[in-house]
Amino acid sequence: MRDRMEPQVNTDKSTASAKAPKTAVGSQDCSCAEARAHLEAFLDRECTADLTERLAQHVATCLHCSRIADAETHLREILRSRCAEQAPPELRARVLGRLSTLRATAVSVTTTSTTTRTQASASGRVVRIVESRVESSRTIRMEGD
Template structure:
């Protein structure tokens, strides 16, 4: 493994956060994050946003709200 540098770490951070990189590339970025405060900080922000979005996507709207939205969508579709 070699330190990949800030440019590569920042360019591939999104893929790293979603475990979409090959093992070697992920290991290089992980090594870089361990030694670079700037990239580590960006990683923390990205990881936090990813976790918040994942939690938000698991929540469902209340039944009455869904019904109201569907009624409005159907009304809009009927008028076009």
């Protein structure tokens, strides 16, 4: 059974080579698998210039990948429009008040190391030795804007 994401493959080599997109010298054609693998980065404009060019050319010439890119773009627009709400003023005031309180609070951070070992004394008694060592200590004071 064929993968639903794969476009139909034309077995006629002469037709396939005639429809193959032309690319710049030194660059390779982009496959549907590569386009799907990099689609999110491509839509977020996080690809290298060469990859962006190859993906854009592939999406422009491949009906299947073009539809996938359009569907993903449409989904992102829907999500963006649904996330446009702002918090109620009371909640914003509470959060900002709490943040300003936290900014004015000093925080002390101390890192300690504890080692426990058992040792026999000269008289033959077993003694448990616990050593604690302060490895670092610092105070962070966060102040308002």
